[in-house]
Amino acid sequence: MHIYKTIKNFLLDQDYYIDLWQENIHIYGFQKIDVLQENRAVFVLEKFTLEILGNNFRVLKLTNKEILLQGSLKEMRKL
Amino acid sequence: MTDSYIWVEVKTTNNERFFLKCQEIQVFLYDVVEEKDRLKIKILEKDFKKLQKIWFIKVKKVQDLGWKALKEKGKKYHIYLISLAIGLVFLYVISHIILSVEVIHSNQDIRFIVSNALNEKGIKKNTWKKDYQEIEKIKQEILDMYPEDLEWLEIETKGMKYIVRVEERKLEEEKNEPQACNVVASKDGIVKEMVYSSGEAVYKRNDSVKKGDILISGTIKKDEETRKTVCATGSVYAEVWYEVSVSIPLTYETHEKTGKVRWNIKAKNNGFNDFLFKSRLENYEEDATSLFTLFGTEFFFVKQYETTVKELIMNESTALDKALKEVDEKISLTLDEKEEIIAKKVLKKEINNSTMNVEVFVSVLEQIGERQEFVAEE
Numbered sequence: 001m002h003i004y005k006t007i008k009n010f011l012l013d014q015d016y017y018i019d020l021w022q023e024n025i026h027i028y029g030f031q032k033i034d035v036l037q038e039n040r041a042v043f044v045l046e047k048f049t050l051e052i053l054g055n056n057f058r059v060l061k062l063t064n065k066e067i068l069l070q071g072s073l074k075e076m077r078k079l
Numbered sequence: 080m081t082d083s084y085i086w087v088e089v090k091t092t093n094n095e096r097f098f099l100k101c102q103e104i105q106v107f108l109y110d111v112v113e114e115k116d117r118l119k120i121k122i123l124e125k126d127f128k129k130l131q132k133i134w135f136i137k138v139k140k141v142q143d144l145g146w147k148a149l150k151e152k153g154k155k156y157h158i159y160l161i162s163l164a165i166g167l168v169f170l171y172v173i174s175h176i177i178l179s180v181e182v183i184h185s186n187q188d189i190r191f192i193v194s195n196a197l198n199e200k201g202i203k204k205n206t207w208k209k210d211y212q213e214i215e216k217i218k219q220e221i222l223d224m225y226p227e228d229l230e231w232l233e234i235e236t237k238g239m240k241y242i243v244r245v246e247e248r249k250l251e252e253e254k255n256e257p258q259a260c261n262v263v264a265s266k267d268g269i270v271k272e273m274v275y276s277s278g279e280a281v282y283k284r285n286d287s288v289k290k291g292d293i294l295i296s297g298t299i300k301k302d303e304e305t306r307k308t309v310c311a312t313g314s315v316y317a318e319v320w321y322e323v324s325v326s327i328p329l330t331y332e333t334h335e336k337t338g339k340v341r342w343n344i345k346a347k348n349n350g351f352n353d354f355l356f357k358s359r360l361e362n363y364e365e366d367a368t369s370l371f372t373l374f375g376t377e378f379f380f381v382k383q384y385e386t387t388v389k390e391l392i393m394n395e396s397t398a399l400d401k402a403l404k405e406v407d408e409k410i411s412l413t414l415d416e417k418e419e420i421i422a423k424k425v426l427k428k429e430i431n432n433s434t435m436n437v438e439v440f441v442s443v444l445e446q447i448g449e450r451q452e453f454v455a456e457e
């Protein structure tokens with residue numbers, strides 16, 4: 001399913017997408033990272049700001065507009 | 080060329096600040112592994128300098144990846160790579176070069192003409208091996224060059240050597256059978272057996288004959304009248320006699336193994352032996368096992384067994400037995416399958432200066448008939 005989603009995202013050329021599977025959080029299309037802590041991260045996207053809350057967030061990959069985090073997600077909201 | 084990746088180790092007290100800084104200066108982190116007090120990160124090599132400029136972290140390169148890594152490894156192991164390359168070139172050369180050409184045939188003239196033809200066609204020592212098609216072509220050309228001498232030719236490649244096998248063309252020779260001939264005695268003797276396919280026997284079993292006597296006549300007579308002349312053919316076995324003298328030294332040496340063994344490596348080239356290690360044994364017997372052959376030199380693994388030499392004296396009867404045995408060997412050398420020694424008798428025996436001199440009378444069953452042509456009367 002993940003492969004299907006990835007291909008779909010690639011082909012449909014989304015502005016942003018947020019993907020969750022197991023303990024991984026993949027966020028694509030942000031413009032800036034405001035906060036990147038163990039239990040909280042804030043990403044500025046084009047139309048809104050995304051806040052995620054949880055425990056033991058660890059960065060696995062990081063480029064200019066996407067990030068792969070590992071950790072236990074408790075809450076996600078638009079600010 | 081694409082940028083290569085490297086692994087770096089980053090020490091920082093504040094991971095969050097570091098990640099945000101990376102985001103700010105556009106350093107992409109392709110893989111992040113958090114360890115106890117450091118981060119191991121995969122980045123593009125070109126970004127390494129950017130990381131070095133961040134003042135609140137300590138960064139060092141730990142591993143190159145991709146093309147760069149290959150280059151680094153190449154530099155590190157250049158001795159091995161050069162040796163490998165030289166080895167491969169050497170292997171290629173020794174598997175594609177010919178160091179000797181051997182023409183196998185009993186006739187020296189055939190060997191000579193074939194060797195010359197091969198040389199002319201480029202099949203000679205210290206040259207590159209030829210491919211299958213070229214060898215087939217050369218074979219045919221040589222056979223065409225000597226149609227009357229050569230029947231068949233095969234060039235076999237064995238290691239660094241060409242082995243050329245040749246079959247000589249034998250043209251049927253006209254048989255020049257003589258018209259008239261006798262079988263005469265080549266020695267004095269007593270006839271014991273006579274086998275003939277043409278002609279007429281002149282002597283019977285146990286008749287005594289002298290050298291030159293006609294044994295099987297080519298003249299066929301009836302009522303004292305010559306009817307026909309043929310070429311007599313047959314074998315006549317007769318008892319003939321020899322006197323043989325033999326000298327046997329009464330002293331002889333024996334070699335006994337002491338139990339001491341030494342190992343060595345021997346190189347044999349054109350009948351000359353060279354040892355790798357100097358042998359410390361004065362007298363020894365060796366047991367050689369062939370290892371391999373390189374450039375025409377054969378290498379052996381040699382076991383050298385130390386021996387002591389003892390001088391012994393032979394008693395008379397043993398010496399006499401040995402003398403008679405030697406007589407047997409001497410006579411047997413000249414005999415064929417059907418010929419044999421009938422009897423032996425010692426005529427004289429004397430010992431002089433530790434040597435026994437023996438004279439032996441030997442009776443031998445031997446083929447004494449030989450063909451002799453004659454001119455037939457009209």
